[in-house]
Amino acid sequence: MKIKNQKLSNDTFFSEREEVLQQWPTGKEVDLDDAVDHQKKIPLTRRFGEVLARGVEEQRTLIQPRAGVALTGEHIKLLQFLESQGEADLLPTTVDSYTRLNRYNEAENGIEKSKETGRSMLNGFPIVNYGVEVCRNVTSALKKPVQVRHGTPDARLLTEISIAGGFTSFEGGGISYNIPYSKDHSIEETLLNWQYTDRLVGWYEEAGISINREPFGPLTGTLIPPFISNSVAVIETLLAATQGVKDITVGYGQCGNLIQDVSAIRALTKVTREYLDKFGFHDVRITTVFHQWMGGFPQDEAKAFGVISWGAAAAALAKASKVIVKTPHEAMGVPTKEANAAGLRATKQVISMLKDQDLREIPAVLTESEIIAEETRCILAKVEELGKGDYAVGTVAAFEAGVIDIPFAPSRYNMGKVFPARDNLGAVRLLQMGNLPLTAELKEFHRSKLEERAKQEKRPVSFQMVIDDVYAIGKGFLVGRPR
Amino acid sequence: MKIKNQKLSNDTFFSEREEVLQQWPTGKEVDLDDAVDHQKKIPLTRRFGEVLARGVEEQRTLIQPRAGVALTGEHIKLLQFLESQGEADLLPTTVDSYTRLNRYNEAENGIEKSKETGRSMLNGFPIVNYGVEVCRNVTSALKKPVQVRHGTPDARLLTEISIAGGFTSFEGGGISYNIPYSKDHSIEETLLNWQYTDRLVGWYEEAGISINREPFGPLTGTLIPPFISNSVAVIETLLAATQGVKDITVGYGQCGNLIQDVSAIRALTKVTREYLDKFGFHDVRITTVFHQWMGGFPQDEAKAFGVISWGAAAAALAKASKVIVKTPHEAMGVPTKEANAAGLRATKQVISMLKDQDLREIPAVLTESEIIAEETRCILAKVEELGKGDYAVGTVAAFEAGVIDIPFAPSRYNMGKVFPARDNLGAVRLLQMGNLPLTAELKEFHRSKLEERAKQEKRPVSFQMVIDDVYAIGKGFLVGRPR
Amino acid sequence: MSGITVVIGVIGADVHAVGNKIIDFALQEAGFNVVNLGVMVSQEEFVQAAIETDADAILVSSLYGHGEIDCQGLREKCEEAGLNDIPLIAGGNLVVGKQNFEEVEARFMKMGFNKVTSPGTPIEEIFEYLKELPVLTQGLQ
Amino acid sequence: MSGITVVIGVIGADVHAVGNKIIDFALQEAGFNVVNLGVMVSQEEFVQAAIETDADAILVSSLYGHGEIDCQGLREKCEEAGLNDIPLIAGGNLVVGKQNFEEVEARFMKMGFNKVTSPGTPIEEIFEYLKELPVLTQGLQ
Ligand code: B12
Numbered sequence A, B: 001m002k003i004k005n006q007k008l009s010n011d012t013f014f015s016e017r018e019e020v021l022q023q024w025p026t027g028k029e030v031d032l033d034d035a036v037d038h039q040k041k042i043p044l045t046r047r048f049g050e051v052l053a054r055g056v057e058e059q060r061t062l063i064q065p066r067a068g069v070a071l072t073g074e075h076i077k078l079l080q081f082l083e084s085q086g087e088a089d090l091l092p093t094t095v096d097s098y099t100r101l102n103r104y105n106e107a108e109n110g111i112e113k114s115k116e117t118g119r120s121m122l123n124g125f126p127i128v129n130y131g132v133e134v135c136r137n138v139t140s141a142l143k144k145p146v147q148v149r150h151g152t153p154d155a156r157l158l159t160e161i162s163i164a165g166g167f168t169s170f171e172g173g174g175i176s177y178n179i180p181y182s183k184d185h186s187i188e189e190t191l192l193n194w195q196y197t198d199r200l201v202g203w204y205e206e207a208g209i210s211i212n213r214e215p216f217g218p219l220t221g222t223l224i225p226p227f228i229s230n231s232v233a234v235i236e237t238l239l240a241a242t243q244g245v246k247d248i249t250v251g252y253g254q255c256g257n258l259i260q261d262v263s264a265i266r267a268l269t270k271v272t273r274e275y276l277d278k279f280g281f282h283d284v285r286i287t288t289v290f291h292q293w294m295g296g297f298p299q300d301e302a303k304a305f306g307v308i309s310w311g312a313a314a315a316a317l318a319k320a321s322k323v324i325v326k327t328p329h330e331a332m333g334v335p336t337k338e339a340n341a342a343g344l345r346a347t348k349q350v351i352s353m354l355k356d357q358d359l360r361e362i363p364a365v366l367t368e369s370e371i372i373a374e375e376t377r378c379i380l381a382k383v384e385e386l387g388k389g390d391y392a393v394g395t396v397a398a399f400e401a402g403v404i405d406i407p408f409a410p411s412r413y414n415m416g417k418v419f420p421a422r423d424n425l426g427a428v429r430l431l432q433m434g435n436l437p438l439t440a441e442l443k444e445f446h447r448s449k450l451e452e453r454a455k456q457e458k459r460p461v462s463f464q465m466v467i468d469d470v471y472a473i474g475k476g477f478l479v480g481r482p483r
Numbered sequence C, D: 001m002s003g004i005t006v007v008i009g010v011i012g013a014d015v016h017a018v019g020n021k022i023i024d025f026a027l028q029e030a031g032f033n034v035v036n037l038g039v040m041v042s043q044e045e046f047v048q049a050a051i052e053t054d055a056d057a058i059l060v061s062s063l064y065g066h067g068e069i070d071c072q073g074l075r076e077k078c079e080e081a082g083l084n085d086i087p088l089i090a091g092g093n094l095v096v097g098k099q100n101f102e103e104v105e106a107r108f109m110k111m112g113f114n115k116v117t118s119p120g121t122p123i124e125e126i127f128e129y130l131k132e133l134p135v136l137t138q139g140l141q
């Protein structure tokens, strides 16, 4: 195995870098000194980490949409619209699918076709093809900080151009942008790719430029028990911190049970801090992101508003640092800018109304959150053991052994033995535990929670519950009860 | 004083009844035997109390809109639309403003004008003018039970025609349909009117027909501390029970702080039961209604969806028996049927998602709910004392003395010395306590809660807070903080 | 003290009292002399109060939807009583349902109102306008 | 056992795996023989699998928006490989954004698909259709 969880040496990094910058002509435009100069000129009101920190200070959950189209002018207009009409606190630039797969030729074709037809033929903004200057035009046309959001297993060149282009935050990680987004990339390969991204961010840190980094919390977005996504978040945080990243936003996708959701965010903050401290990363700042319901949405727009608002409420009551907002078009397709802004405004209203309310310290949350923390520690301890103390080596081994196993993932490198189902109150538990290294007691806890539901439904615990639960939200319910 | 809280004798009732039925020609159509026959034929699926009871059994909060237009055909279509496209569990017939003021000539004129123009020139359905047969056409054209919702200080004839017309539930009360809805009606007068309504419902009970009764919980809808509206609800329940009413839905208008809202519903159920039992009304059934935010709404429809959904969430988490639903047009005017159905569907989605979740027994709710119960008992004890055991006499005296005092009410018979403001977490407390008979300890509790806020806001507790809080929701916040 | 006197009230059978109380407070804070008639105010009461207090303007609120009917004829009543050019201002939810505001405004201007505000317009937004009234009305008289 | 064999998979560079797993389970429960190619399936893989398993139909899923591009030419590939009248069925979020479904359906029918379903149509809704396939295809051959 080639990978090791240690800071890339300058030699390794810069020689790899030469290669990376040649992957596409715009790579040549990246000049680190010039990039640092440019980043230094960005006012604090447009620095992602700064704005996040201020939100945390004011106990205000910030709101952020997803959005990206093919043409620069249109993309700027879209983001300005979300800023003014959507009252977004933080902005995204969602990258198109070709760029995510490093197919820059096809992205070029998409840009041409979009110019010809005047319509966006790509499902996002092709950052690499446009290169540094165009990105600077985008990021400086806005009042709020902008983050790159994508789903790219190999995002090395994308990171280079994004940071030089004035983006101040970058989403993704070697696990979270592989397992849910890819079929054939090995974990080792993508961990290596993301060491590069993190090292680059670390390099900027050392040059006095802090770039916010955000592991993708929700994974497949479908019935992920909090401890599984929290474990991935902690690992990606440790790997990033090793490369010198100092500002990290760990994420979580709403499950729908309020107590579990608030507990998940609480445990996420706590265990991430715990492990950072354990490895001496005391100066790494942690914030949290809560993703509104990431699974299948109801088709009806009014019902979608209900789901969106409930996500906003849970985020506010959990005092997440920010919330990623869905739109009333979610079940249908890429939203119009109006639908996107409407989702934001509904969210803003709920967040503002709940600004002064907080459920993090109620007893039910304390209990559930302790369970999640304990489960997370089981996984992390096993990863550490498998890697003999090295979290990168351990992660590769953990996926092989099914010690980390992400429900509903498309990747061949994920064991796929774990199946979740909801308990009687709608909290996500485990039905099939695969090789997850939980203690006997914790396994029994999951089993008993599902037995409780089975009893209520007068049917045995079975795989049909999984199916019923996946369908349930589309039908309006959390728990897929038999009729 | 003429009023006494005792069951009207048959003599008194039937001689008054003769007069009432002559207030408008349609009164003559009411035949009690025929009405009982008709009511007996209504299937259980269309009986309000039955459907409510089934919802309670299934722990499912039912949803109900407000709606009413001038023309019968249109009104039926509107309700059918809300049933099919809004997924309403319970239906309303909202009565127009002329009927509320017993101005039947003007209502007649409104019907004529509406027929001529084909548009509804009344803001509701004029039940009295249409009479028994037309009402039967309406109530039997629907699959769900229908309730009369209005705001009528003297609803005697309206009750007669409504019940004979096949409605199975009737909103209002001598306090709740006077103080927020009128300027010049004395409390004694309206209590007498509502004794008639309640006696009529009691008469039907005795004839084997159970009609659901619902005191109007939210009062002026604006910053009403829960114990004030709960006190009114308990009094109206006792007065109704005295006349033989057996099925009562007590109501509460959302304040916005989750803990306070859940606690209010919990305390409402508890104290109502307590007082019914105290006076021997063990067989009176109690259910609860939660009103989504009754104060000023945001103009923006997406934001309105946020407010609506948050109301739905609080109702579900409080396990209210039903929730009265607002619409995205609330701030603008009477909603279209589409906007009405959209509000319902957003609500249905949230209610269904939260069906299995319940916050009624968390410690913070237990504490707050005990405080509300205690406050309510202070008011009720004083009313009882003032009336020397008679709650009708006591109520009249209580309003005179400011022992009951409803914030922002238009009535001359309300003292108007009480002003509420929100505390630091958004719960509604008292800023000016007028003559409310709270214990010194409770008064100190309110004061200290507001001091907490004042400290946070670095300004003294003052009337400006009241103003800021009334404006706040329109601006998106619960608590009106200084800028 | 601006020395400007305004009569305020909610017209017709309308009982929406909250906005009325807020407007009263806000106007007083801003230094106006306020004559508040409360809710359910008839046209006659508005005119009478304006005469008695020598008011500079009448601010009519209507929330419940029947504003158009209730306000019809107010200008004529003012003229009959000799209040020739008194500014009439209307605000609230003046009509039934969500309607195009320009059209609503036009209908009220035609009825003789001098200023009409859209639903939810806070009273603060017309302070400037009110403060210029004495100048305006002097010009007219 | 219905004896009906269907090939299923998510076409193109699309990784949406949840629906695919659910469809697999539901079809098997209903008695179909399911050949599941998973996500990121190329046209060639669909054709190859249909030949190898002598399938009665190919069920193509596309969720991520590029379905129209990814499905173009599948009918031609089938014909080249000798799968002359094999029913092609498409479902999921076939195009980018919220579009009129009738138009989307027409475009896919023109590409040679035999049945096209709108976003979120549950697989159960085409069971009847699938069960009649052998009859249909026999009639054709
Ligand atoms: C979960 C999810 C994800 C997860 C997927 C995890 C995984 N690997 O499975 C993650 C977060 C990784 C993801 C990524 C992306 N997603 Co996505 N995702 C969703 C979401 C919310 C739910 C999908 C789902 O699991 N539904 C539940 C299952 C059971 O339902 P289903 O998939 O619709 O399938 C059912 C039916 O459609 C039908 N069906 C499906 N196929 C077929 C075939 C036939 C023949 C028939 C008859 C029926 C049928 O039966 C199935 C069972 O009932 C949808 C929006 C939605 N639907 O609410 C967006 C959505 C599909 N995603 C979208 C997009 C754009 C993306 C990304 C490109 C961008 C991004 N957001 O990062 C990437 C794509 C990456 C890639 N290369 O594919 C868009 C597609 C836009 C469009 N078509 O216009 C959607 C619609 C969201 C949106 N409105 O923008 N996504």
Ligand code: B12
Pocket: B097, B123, B150, B151, B180, B181, B219, B220, B221, B222, B294, B295, B296, B297, B298, B329, B330, B331, B332, B333, B334, B335, B408, B409, B410, B470, B471, C013, C014, C015, C016, C017, C018, C019, C020, C022, C023, C059, C060, C061, C062, C063, C064, C065, C066, C089, C090, C091, C092, C093, C094, C095, C096, C097, C098, C117, C119, C120, C121, C122, C123, C126
């Ligand atoms: C609270 C409320 C009630 C309470 C009122 C309690 C009370 N006595 O005060 C109750 C529940 C009793 C009630 C009853 C009714 N209501 Co109501 N109510 C409301 C609600 C939700 C808020 C009103 C409020 O207090 N806002 C807060 C205050 C501060 O704002 P405001 O009143 O708008 O006033 C501000 C501005 O408009 C402006 N302004 C007001 N007047 C003027 C005048 C001038 C000159 C200027 C410049 C500015 C100005 O300044 C004020 C301060 O900023 C509104 C909807 C909304 N706006 O969200 C409906 C609403 C006004 N009600 C409505 C209706 C229909 C009724 C009823 C007929 C039916 C019913 N629902 O039972 C009855 C009416 C009874 C009657 N005869 O009047 C409708 C009116 C429909 C329309 N115009 O098309 C509304 C719009 C709701 C809706 N969308 O259906 N209501």
